[in-house]
Amino acid sequence: MxxxxxxxxxxxxxxxxxxxxxxxxxxxxxxxxxxxxxxxxxxxxxxxxxxxxxxxxxQYLTIQDGIIKKNGLYGYWKKINMNDITWIKKFAGDYTLKTEQKEIKINTDLIDKKALAELDKILGALNLPSEKTPFTNPNPVQS
Missing domain, CATH: 1.10.287 (Helix Hairpins)
Known part of the structure; x- marks a missing residue:
């Protein structure tokens, strides 16, 4: 994708x-x-x-086989395994994906709106603790 x-x-x-x-x-x-x-x-x-x-x-990012790759010109491609992500930080609209060894910053101002919604869905589906991701609901609905 x-x-x-x-x-x-x-x-x-x-x-x-x-x-x-x-x-x-x-x-x-x-x-x-x-x-x-x-x-x-x-x-x-x-x-x-x-x-x-x-x-x-x-394009900006490629997500394939559990790997997020930030496509850069002249060989400046960064990639990170989605299973290794330990923290997703959101600051000023940008995302920083962190692992133990690597870090990728994603500038959301460059991303198409529909594609950003897909990225949010993918990142929100990662199994991270609520304090380490901006995609959790702070007030869950209890039934």
């Missing part, structure tokens, strides 16, 4: 890449004498386009 980025982030990266590529191409084609910065604009645009393609393909 993939936890998707907000569409706004993807579109922003695409627009920024198009602007930089256009600006770099214009400077290279139009200038009589080229400067290194003219190529820099083009390279910056290609890097932003690469970020867009990466985010579109892999």
């Amino acid at each position: 993939k936890i998707k980025f907000k569409r706004k982030r993807l579109v922003a990266n695409l627009i920024i890449s198009i602007i930089w590529i256009t600006f770099g191409t214009y400077n290279i084609v139009d200038e009589d004498h080229l400067r290194w910065t003219d190529y820099g604009y083009l390279i910056l645009g290609v890097l932003y386009f690469g970020q867009y393609l990466h985010d579109l393909t892999y």
